[in-house]
Amino acid sequence: MSQTRKKTSSEGETKPQTSSVNKFLRGSKAESRKENDDLKTTDSQPSNWIQKTAPSETAKPLSSEMELRSSMEKYEQFLQKLGKKAVNKCLDLNNCGLTTADMKEMVALLPFLPDLEELDISWNDFVGGTLHSITQQMHLVSKLKILRLGSCRLTTDDVQALGEALEMIPELEELNLSWNSKVGGNLPLILQKFQKGSKIQMLKLVDCTLTSEDGTFLGQLLPMLQSLEVLDLSINRDIGGSLNSIAQGLKSTSNLKVLKLHSCGLSQKSVKILDAAFRYLAELRKLDLSCNKDLGGGFEDSSAQLVMLKHLQVLDLHQCSLTADDVMSLTFALLAWKGAWKQESPSSMLGRWLVCAQVIPLLSNLQELDLSANKKMGNSSENLLSRLRFLPALKSLVINNCALESETFTALASVIQTGHLAKLRKLDLSYNDSICDAGWTMFCQNVRFLKELIELDISLRPSNFRDCGQWFRHLLCAVIKLPQITEIGMKRWILPASQEEELECFDQDKKRSIHFDHGGFQ
Structure with a gap:
């Protein structure tokens, strides 16, 4: 017993x-x-x-x-002191104002978290200079899959200690070091332990002051990252000079789904370099090349491989100084021609038009298209917008501040009326102050066909105020027939007294909430 x-x-x-x-x-x-x-x-x-x-x-x-x-x-x-709750296998201390004492307390707890898979201490300034105390404990959290250290003011010693510790967490799938300037010039020290067969899927290095040498190293490293799905190098203006190496490495990342090169100092030549890599990125879902002001003119003869990204869902080219010829080339990226697209394309623009008599859609999965802040595209945007009918899945169209003309609105209203943009949820036409009342009238008469529209913005520039025309009445009539819409941006449009009364009556009679964001009519 x-x-x-x-x-x-x-x-x-x-x-x-x-x-x-x-x-x-x-x-x-x-x-x-x-x-x-x-x-x-x-x-x-x-x-x-x-x-x-x-x-x-x-x-x-x-x-x-x-x-x-x-x-x-x-x-x-x-956790209670920091306003956080315990989450299974996750320690999220993002933006908690951690002090040096808090860091010591957290480090003391790590030995009791052997199954930890996610650690996020981003946006905590006092992490900088103390990271070694965490990295020394990395062997105790070897199951870690996600490590986020964005905007932690990491020092050179911190990034060196991190490089040595990454070897101890072989299961790592996501690493975010964004907004840490000391990463620049030291990238090889951090990622040198990554070997072929690494499980890393997401690498974010936004605004890290990466050097051209860092870019070259990264290009050599990419072939080892066979599982990589997301690569964000945005706001690193010096890596444009090493784009050849990066693009060469991208050819080996066939699983890549997101590529962000926003504000990276790309030039006209960069488009051709990337174009050669696109053929290897068949799984790409999101491409962001925005805010590269020297990119303008690069698409004129270099969009052949862009059209092969058949799974692409998001294309962001805002503020890229696109030229009229760029827009024309992108127009052809939305479609291809039967029996001719596999052959060498005609060299002249006229030749391209002639072979487009019969077309088949490409980029048919595109859901978001942002071409805003490209003022030179105004004269040639009519052809592009008229071919939006080849984008049946489009949900968001942003073309604000593009110097659009009334003819452009006419083309957009042929497309809307025929129901080709039936899935559109967001439409931003703001800061296109040159549209005349007749253009706004035609648009407002047809906007009722956008049955799934949620957000519409037709605001004017901050420096410009203008009287509303009779088209406003057409807009109110159309809004009644849009069951999903909740937000209409109309900043700096001035309503006369009669139209203010119409809007007040509309607000009183409506059965659902629609916010007219006018900032106070004058």
Whole structure:
């Protein structure tokens, strides 16, 4: 009987230790109550049984259990102090205003989080200079899959310590070091431990002051990152000079789904360099080349491979100084010609037009298109917008501040009326102040066909105020027939008294909430 009780008691002492770890990771109150019950059961054993049990067999489990419970309480108090809640296998301390003392407290808790998979301490300035205290514990959280250290003011010593520690977390799938200027010039120190077969899927290095040498190193590293799906190098203006190396590396990342090169100092030549890599990126879903002001003119003869991105859903080319010929070339990127697109395309623009008599859609999965802040495209945008009918999945169209003309609106209204943009949810036409009242009237008469539209913006520039024409009445009539719309931007349009009354009546009679964002009519 004594031996039976001893065995049962031993199992009871071991079990609370396991449940304590689980509760610590999950923040489960139920597990805590179970621990207390188990401990009471153990403590209630007869004294003669306790005397027969060797002290060495009971002291260690009880000590371990008390240590775990104490650490669990400290963990919950730590999170509560920062306004956070325990989440299974995740420690999210993003933008918590961590102090040096908080960092020490967090580091002391890491040994009790062996199953941790996500650690986010981004946007905490005091992380800088203390990262080594965390990296020294990386071997205790070897199951880590996500590590986010964005905007932590990392020092050179920090990034060096990180490079040495990454070898200890082979399961890493996401690394975000964005907005840390000391990463620039030190990228090889950080990523040198990445070997072929790395599981990294997401690499974000936004605004890290990357140098041309960093870009060259990255290009050489990319072939080792076979699982890479997201690469964001935005706001690193010096990597344009090493784009040849990066593009060469991209040819080996066939699983890439998102490529962001926003504000990276790209030039006309960059388009041709990237164009050669696009043929290898068949799975690409999102391409962001925006805010590269020297890119203008690069698309004139270099969009052949862009059209092959048949899975592309988001294309962002805003503020790229696109020329009329760029727009013409992009127009052909929206379609191809039967029997001719596989052959060498005609060199002249006229020749391209002639072979487009019969067309088949490409980029048919495109859902978001942003061409805003390209003022030179105004004269040639009519042809582009008229071919939006070849984008049946389009949900967001942003063409603000493009110097659009009334003819452009006419082309857009042929497309809308025929129902080819039936899935459009967001339409931004703001800062196109040159559109005459007749153009606005034609547009407002046809906007009622955009049945899934949620957001419409037709605001004027901040420096320009203008009287509303009779088209406003057509807009109100159209809005009634749009069941999903909730937001209409009309900043700096001036309503006469009669139209203000119409809007007030509309606001009173409507059965659903529609916000007219006019900033106060004058």
